[in-house]
Amino acid sequence: MNTITLGIIEDDELIQESLNAFFDAQPEIECVQISSSVEDFLTSIKSLKKLPEIILLDINLLGMSGIKGIPLLLNELPKVDIIMLTTFEDNDSIYKALCAGACSYLSKKTPLKKIKEAIEVVSKGGSYMSPSIARKIVNTFAPKQHKSNLLTPRQKEIVAEIVDGKSYKMIANDLFVSIDTVRTHIKNIYKALEINSKAELIRKSYDNEL
């Protein structure tokens, strides 16, 4: 197994040193650049022989924030994997970092051994995150429980088929009813939602408005 080249962007000197000392002792990982800011890091890498494959990135930095730096880092190093290493664990920071292109998100409380593990996992094409952060991430997908009772269960079935791209005829077949029944359902759905076209129905469905 090849050594993994690592970059660190972290403005707390204590943490910098602690990480540096730790990775120095790990033959699998070679720390090729440590900077206190994204700006410095971007300048420094121009004169490096070995480029980092993975970057540990803090959010609260001097100069631009780690999150704003992600696109710039990815622009300079398109193949790099970015692991956030930060004290912030709020949904918003996590969400923004991932949307910007980070591939993993760790709390600074994470033990060094786990950080190393995360680096190895990411290097193999995976992603590591703590259970609590993972939960926050999956929660961003979860349905926003509108649960409006505008539509009956049967009507919702019909909507699902429509959204799936089925024609009335196909729906009738799938649900074992006549096409006229499908028509009637759709008439009622349109009345209930105060719309009058399939396009609006699909939009509402995608926007979770039913």
Add this chain to the structure above:
Amino acid sequence: MNTITLGIIEDDELIQESLNAFFDAQPEIECVQISSSVEDFLTSIKSLKKLPEIILLDINLLGMSGIKGIPLLLNELPKVDIIMLTTFEDNDSIYKALCAGACSYLSKKTPLKKIKEAIEVVSKGGSYMSPSIARKIVNTFAPKQHKSNLLTPRQKEIVAEIVDGKSYKMIANDLFVSIDTVRTHIKNIYKALEINSKAELIRKSYDNEL
């Protein structure tokens, strides 16, 4: 620590039995209901004294799919946490399951010990997922600079109108061209995207596939 009550929905008898035997031997986890389908499960829980706090759910089931079953399960058991346990590891299945409200996603290849660990993590309010699945999940956030050149700028304008719920006639009016021109554009769009209905077009548009 209290025992965790568990439900299992899985139609493969071998896996059912293997899970059942394993959890029988775990004092921390009590399996209160095993069913082969979501439908059965929903019927069965009505007569249970102890309700499951966590459900292991397969996707490929007899009757309705596990993914379609998630909303129904959450409806009956609003506090339940659902862990997908499935062979499917494609982005789409993962994404749909999480959007439907699953809180964790495991491959069937996961060792029993890890499944138990996942259950305990979820029971504590976290989420467990394997590195490869975690990576797929974070990738759904990442910026997708597809910017596919499948459609010309004019065609994209037409699509925008369609998605907005406009009819051909309205589009023709908005863009100051004849309705036949709109028709031709749409014909070409359908050909380019290899689809043949408005519904599919709207879906692709919402799913960022253009």
Add this chain to the structure above:
DNA sequence: ATTAAAATCACATCTTAATGTGATTGTACA
């Protein structure tokens, strides 16, 4: 027992969408 709501089906009518063939114009590129 009555009522209300949900789901089913039929028939009719009109509008919109899907698809094919064919043509013209302008622009960009080799």
Add this chain to the structure above:
DNA sequence: TGTACAATCACATTAAGATGTGATTTTAAT
């Protein structure tokens, strides 16, 4: 200076969708 492509329009046909009126049946609630 062709040629490829985007954008425009016309005509025609078949399929699908939208909408109205009216009716039956089953089930849940009053």
